[in-house]
Amino acid sequence: MEILKSRVLLTPRDLDASLDFYEDRLGLTRSREFGRPPHRGIVLFLGGGELELHEAGGPDPERPAPHGVRLWAQVPDVDAACAALARSGVTIREGPEQQPWGLIEALVHDPDGLPLILVEVPADHPLRRDTR
Numbered sequence: 001m002e003i004l005k006s007r008v009l010l011t012p013r014d015l016d017a018s019l020d021f022y023e024d025r026l027g028l029t030r031s032r033e034f035g036r037p038p039h040r041g042i043v044l045f046l047g048g049g050e051l052e053l054h055e056a057g058g059p060d061p062e063r064p065a066p067h068g069v070r071l072w073a074q075v076p077d078v079d080a081a082c083a084a085l086a087r088s089g090v091t092i093r094e095g096p097e098q099q100p101w102g103l104i105e106a107l108v109h110d111p112d113g114l115p116l117i118l119v120e121v122p123a124d125h126p127l128r129r130d131t132r
Contacts, residue, residue, distance in 0.1 A: 007043070007050040008071065010114070013063045015040060015055045017111040022051065025088040026116075047074065063112075070115040078120035082106050096120070103127075 012018035019042060022028045028044040028051065035041050040055040051071075075081040078096045085108060086092055094107040096118075104120040121127045 005050075007052050008046070009052045009054060010112075011054050011056045011063070012110070012112050014111060015042075015053055018053050021090070021110050022053065025085060025090050046071075070117055071110075072117050072119060074119045074121060076120070078104050078106050078118050081118050082108075098122075 010018070022044055023030065028046060031043040031045050031050055033040065033042045035055070038055055042053050044051045044053070082092050082096055090108050092106060092108055093115075094105075096104050096106045098104050102122065102125045104122060106118045108116050108118065110116060
């Protein structure tokens with residue numbers, strides 16, 4: 001099977017709150033948008049992939065966050081990313097810390113409680129040497 005492109009699709013409880021988080025606070029850029037309320041979709045560039053936020057009939061505070069799903073986003077400097085997010089009002093749940101597997105990781109949550117792991121790959125980590 002050949003994969004040409006990938007995208008993570010989320011249906012947040014409140015599309016506008018999620019757009020504020022991903023677009024305004026994290027700084028992701030819109031790729032495209034489609035539909036009209038209450039069935040809008042907004043696609044954001046997410047590094048080498050995309051993140052689609054899709055509205056499902058308007059805000060629903062009862063809809064739970066998906067269990068077992070986490071977003072992983074590599075950044076050049078996790079300390080700087082956390083500082084910028086904190087200045088924009090995002091709560092840093094776990095500050096930058098080098099993990100046993102060698103990556104420097106921090107944790108924030110989106111408005112629905114979905115974990116977003118911010119990752120810095122140190123210069124001496126094997127991921128820097130992987131040429132695939």
